[in-house]
Amino acid sequence: MMRVKKKNLDGASLITPDTVAKEIFARRTETFDEQFAVAKAEVALILELAQQQFDNRVSAREIIHRIAGALHLLRDKLHSSVWAELIPLVQNHPVSHRFLEDPFTRWSFEKPRGYSGDAQLLDFIYGHDSVAELVKKATPLGAALYDYTKDASSSVAVRERRDLLTRFVDEAAARHGDETEILTIASGHLREADASVALKEGRIKRWVALDQDPLSVGSVARDFNGSCIEAIDGSVRDIVLRTQELGTFDLIYAAGLYDYLNDRVAIKLTRRCMEMLKPGGMFLFANFSEDIVVDGYMETFMNWALLLRSKADMWRIVNASADPASIEAEVFFGENHNIVYATMRKKV
Template sequence: MIPLQHIAYQSVGLTLLKEFIENEQLSQTNFFRLDELLAITGYEYRQGRISKEEIAEINNSFGRTFLEHTLHGRGFLKPNGYPGDYLFLDRIYTHHISADPRYGIWDQYVQQNGAPDAVRNRKEYFKHMVRAKAKTVSRLNVLNIISGSGRELEELYDSVTDQNIDTTCVEIDEEAIEFSKELNKNQLDRIEYVHSNIFRYQTEESFDFIWAAGLFDYLNDKAFIKLLRRFAAWQKKGGEIVIGNYNEAHNPSRDYMEILGDWHLIHRTEAQLLQLAKKAGFSEDEIHVSRMPDNVILYLHIQTL
């Protein structure tokens, strides 16, 4: 028997959200209403008052054709087997909006969310850091982990005149590698692609800059520490590791991601990131956390002395 309290909560969150999706035409003027309904539903879901099965039923309201033609649908369907695949993120980078108004308004809704903005800012953060580091060394050796579409590399190499940046991309998705190779076809002499799970990746090289911005918020603490220790073995003396992780204290897109996107990340605080780095063997004076003004993604920096 379902408790009456559970039924009441369901009627507040799931019922109103489903009614909105089925009966209202989304427009820029009612984005706020969808945000409100997602916030209600997201709160109750994280309180354990709504089941995953009930959440999954919401997306049945959209229909398969809609899901196959929208950013939202690609995020939910996960055609490559994992959330936030290379093409989904590349469409975020390029501000993709469908020309069909039935789908375009939902693309607009997704694109104006805080998390897509943070993803675009993350790309800018990477480019800024690499350009700055390239000015301080004769040759900069970069390890780009879960390199995805390679859009940040295409923009990076197009923006620098010095030819002193070499990048090794480790990516498990072969389709992503092929996409990135085509996008960066004029830079293949400076980019090496390795098709590998990062936990199985082996190298004798050492790197000035190790970047992993879309991985660690999928790892539990044990895997986080284990992989960070592996990074330490690949880090040049004086080199820097930067880990991106969504901020537990501030992700305005979390309700959308978890309720409509079935996209669940391990959010962490600054204190948690610093503690994990210490458990991985780094000293307090080697680590710090930074952020962009949006404060959605935290960046754990580890620089050996």
């Protein structure tokens, strides 16, 4: 079932590099000019070495591994205001065109859907059939780079996240029975549903997949037509302002959204989700962690900025969103520590 109430993306909720940059890059300090001059020279050397390696036919894997590591280390040691000014320098360097031959990197940089982290981008990570033609059309260099980026630590973590979500869905159905109701916020293409045993066996009463991208809503409506899954066009703003009455749920999760929300909005959304939980129900949210090592590559060549969070950051959101005595909460890392998760179960 599909319910669409808007034809265009919700501009108020639209996720772009500029909106995220306002949250993660600090104002310049008094020593900015001095730091920037040194950093500019450093990044120029990093980029020129990559250019020389491409010209000398060094393996694509070696080149991208080295530059991703170098950009991470540079980002890590610089004040964020200095790093922010380096990003356009990297993006405008001639070597960037080499990295954009990778269809995954290119899709992220060009943002055909108009915003960061769209569902089609994740399909490159999943190796889904929907991107097979784009991968097939890649140059030999692009294909070699994609072999690296699709298996980078962040990509491995995203695939694990999909599988964890499938597990949580099936566990919710086992716990709550055939009346189980689920809400997915920023559902994308809902790939975690593909492997759900509970869905296949008809043990879920209602599964609402909410997204603000009409293309994603349409994809879910098409792929799961005739199932209990209801694809709905809606945004974070719709949920927080209660413009849609979605009902109550046994499981609510937002796995790829909090990376773009500041604490203020994240807490508002979490509070509202806790209100929509039935007694005994669970809310889960996930976030890329500060342990990620490809952040420099993502923010430059992929034009994909994220709000990274630590365990303490996740706990701060949890503790500000509910009375600790009313919930059972847990914060934990995925296997390679690139993604951190928080779960909040409402006590009966």
